[in-house]
Amino acid sequence: MNAGQRSALVTADMYDRSGKRYSLNDPRWRGEDGSPLAVSTLPGLRPEQIDTAERSLWRYHATLPVPAARRVSLGEGCTPMVPVVWAGQRVHFKLEWFNPTSSFKDRGVSVMMSHLAAHGAARVLEDSSGNGGAAVAAYAAAAGIRAKIIVPASTSAAKILQARACGAEIEFVSGTRDEVSDEAIRQSEQIPYASHNWHPMFIQGTKTIAYEMWESLDFTAPDNVVLVAGAGSNIIGCDVAFGELLDAGQIDRRPRLFVGQPEHWATIADTFNGIDPAGRGERVPTIAEGASIAHPVRLPEAVDAIRRSDGAAYAVPEAEIHAAVRALSARGLYAEPTSSVAAATLDHFIAIGEIAPDETTVVVLTGAGLKSAEKMAAVFAEHDDCAHESNSAR
Template sequence: MSASLFPDLGSLYTVDRAGTRYALDDDRWRGADGSPLLVGPVPAPTPDTIDPAERSLWRYGAAIPVDPAFRTSLGEGCTPMVPLEWNGARVHAKLEWFNPTSSFKDRGVAVMVSHLRSRGARRVLEDSSGNGGSSVAAYAAAAGLDAKILVPAATSEAKVLMVKAFGAEIELVGGTRDEVSAEAIRQSAEIPYASHAWHPMFLEGTKTIAYEMWESLGFTAPDNVVVVAGGGSNVLGCDVAFTELLAAGLIEKRPRLFLGQPEHFAPIADTVNGLDPLEALAARTEARGADGLPARTPSMAEGSSIASPVRLPETVEAVHRSGGGAVAVSEEEIASATRDLVRRGLYAEPTSAVGAAALTRFQEAGVITPEQTTVLILTGTGLKSAERMAALY
């Protein structure tokens, strides 16, 4: 593949919410205003720039702003999209546990670690409820980098074991998922921050899931994409990719983006629906914390249990721009959807099943209909949530 098919890195930039631009080689993970960064417009891949010999997300290297000399790959991407009968309709299930560490996070981490490596990083820091940490640990090992991973003390043992096995230093942090993030930000003053929530290059990897849908569907866009949201990176990755493809005239319409969240951790869904997240939570629970505020009940969908997503306004805007929607689902709905997926041979973790529960709700409401082309993204495997899966049987 000719080097001319790769993006002109010198012309690209990142931008914060205030509109301030930074060079792509500026070693920052957030803007001067404290907001998260996005990479400025990157030309979309075209059918003739896809590298057919590359069986990984790097087949779309023409639209990934990383110097090819520093690519770190474990074969991430190119995950299967299989037919699935769901509530009487045929949908496409995108099985992201076929990624190297069994989670969609490998897409973003592969690109992010490759970028950090190109910037001379020798050590990286990540905070995660499990899947992100496993992925950063794996790709750091592949790239020859040291890694330190901060995880909530309640993270499932299987995910902690995976991080340790890859040789990363692990620190268990008490408190909420957001408190873990706060500790990571404090430590990022000393270690390059490879944050799947903050780093703009992470989204440049997650966007490849949408390229794959487009290619698998004969270079057309689906009508709907449904997914669980914690921090919203899959929603934003799809928004970035479909925006690129639409601008290039490679698709005729923007797919509608739909998301589900656990009802006690639904700030994106509530905001999409015009609700104040704290008031909505108060309406769902009578429990109160020592501060008098509504208390959140832990969800079996641990990977999406994020009370304060870094990119909340951007994710809400992406859903609105697409004409999609969002719902908060109960633990009973998550458990039911998990069991229903397993009965179909898909051993998805409860976090993944939040998207399936959301799909059911949108089907029942007549918003998603059988004649439409719908892709359900299943983000991770139940093998990494053994304790939570066991509780369902």
Template sequence: MTGPAEPFLYDRSGGRYPIDKPRWRGDDGSPLMVSALAGIDRDDVDTGERSQWRYRAALPYRITHHVSLGEGCTPLLEANIGGADVYVKPEWFNPTASFKDRGTTVMLSALRDQGIRRVLEDSSGNGGSSVAAYAAAAGMAAKVLVPSSASEAKIVQSRRHGAEIELIPGTRQATAEAAIAQSEDIFYSSHNWHPFFLQGTKLIAYEIWEDLGFRAPENVIVPSGAGSLVLGCSIGFGELLRAGQIKRMPRILAVQPENCSPLARAFAHGSAEPIEGDWQQSLAEGASIARPVRGPEVLAAVAESAGAFETVTEEQIRRATQELAWKGLYAEPTSAMAAAAVPGFTARGLMAAGETTVMVLTGSALKAA
């Protein structure tokens, strides 16, 4: 009887690469993924660990020394949002006040183990401040490219952690392109490209499973720009399903701003690729990504979960941000998109009464004041 196959990295053309060597994309230029893992059960959860590293048995290989600031273990709160009873997971309880810390802690821990000492990131804010903080904790140098239009509070946070900041004029896409150009000289630890970032974000699925008494919700509502949270939920709940710990995949209900919705538009038209368009900037700056690197994978993940996309207007985002604040939930506009989409998902019959729905609020409004 053979044991489980050793995990590996793979690209879109089928190329395979060692799991423990530093690499951020395939030889074909496509983003990498980790091969399917078997998942873990409740006995594998290290309940003595007060961070998301309690689920480290679910990672593809053993990281010798993990770089942690206490990320994960965020609350699960009951709330009525948009007329629906849901559970809210406020991710601003993470160390740098966004869900990005879940991916960064695993990504930078793996890279430090692999001998990388200087990293490059591009971000509209939350990803950059997260990489800056964890690089500082790991004793690594970091350079962050940021759109010149990004929130000043997020830029200040990255600078305070000691990162070198370069402001890039133009769109969020222009910043991503500038980072790829600079990746010849410094290792690109992109939260959108690096496969281990997704291995960190997938742990939110394990945490929701434990939060709900080791069961899965029927629905998970997430904002989507590049789609790392969509893919994290897909990977994590997929592993739990393979491990026999849940009975079915939750529906992944993803939200994009109408001003920049290449994934939602593609999903509506049955396209396997994000749709190009004359996209505009949105209040939801973290989701204003015109060319999501992992677009085909994100679209497939939503479809395979029997999920859906919803788009929301700028006015809906404004209103939802205020309505959440009136409930004591100080969410940035990118997060508030999830709340703004609830009436639309409900009207489409995707959130039925009596179902368990978890809404992920990805970041704090303190960083987008």
């Protein structure tokens, strides 16, 4: 029997930070103690368990706690991993904008929406600065579920348009990203909360990016994975998957996780580095809007994941994010500013010698520049203005 013919569902439950356990059939999205839920450790895959007939993240359904037969899928996953010479080193860029809604969020939302649909959800609520809302809107439409997306008033018009095009109801909230989350939590008393930051099944989807790295590298782990973080779901997803593979004896070590965040929104990086985030003063708006989360709900888990990998974290100055946008585009990689934080983080850790030329390094680019057209235009207009002033001074 091949992997594609197996239909048995892996057994698991959920737990909160207090250690209390919950059934996967429990519709809750957080624990009784108010903490986020996690899915219990699942068996790691062996190469022969991959469903090679499936060209989506569901090729790894043997390690997903959702019935594959009831999946809500638009073909997410299996994104390219492109080798590029960067700062004199050969690195691999994982291009997550090849997902159906052009961001990595599709991974988590596919698994989360599959779970919710299997449990009879007819309507869902999400809060998002853009990409998460677009993904929830698309997968809710695919599942025949109504979606309401609460967004910051400053969200990019292209991302709002995408969610609206899929039939989602949009509600704008003035204020910070965290104030948007607070409003969603208030409304979750009436509408099932499909939060990509809170729902445990979202992490189960994001972990598949690590399985793809492992498979693409001939079933070995990279030495380093470089990530941008907002809420930290890719950090935790990589930690979960590489932990599963390590426990299964399929890899002999965890990759080091190198994490970057915008300087004034670097709660995970600052906490990891022993810096009080409040010491940075008032939070300054960043062009990397998708990573502007002041209070990540899974902060301890994200920090622990970086430490467990013997990794490192960096608070990226705004100017370095702008420079990374231009540097990526100059190589044909049109990544949105939030994604470009990862490239700036790569630059930093190469410069200080933490990432060496003889190591295998994967950099995750989470979303396309087309999703942030106004901000991309601002970066290049600024660059053109500087170039004009420089030429005029000669």
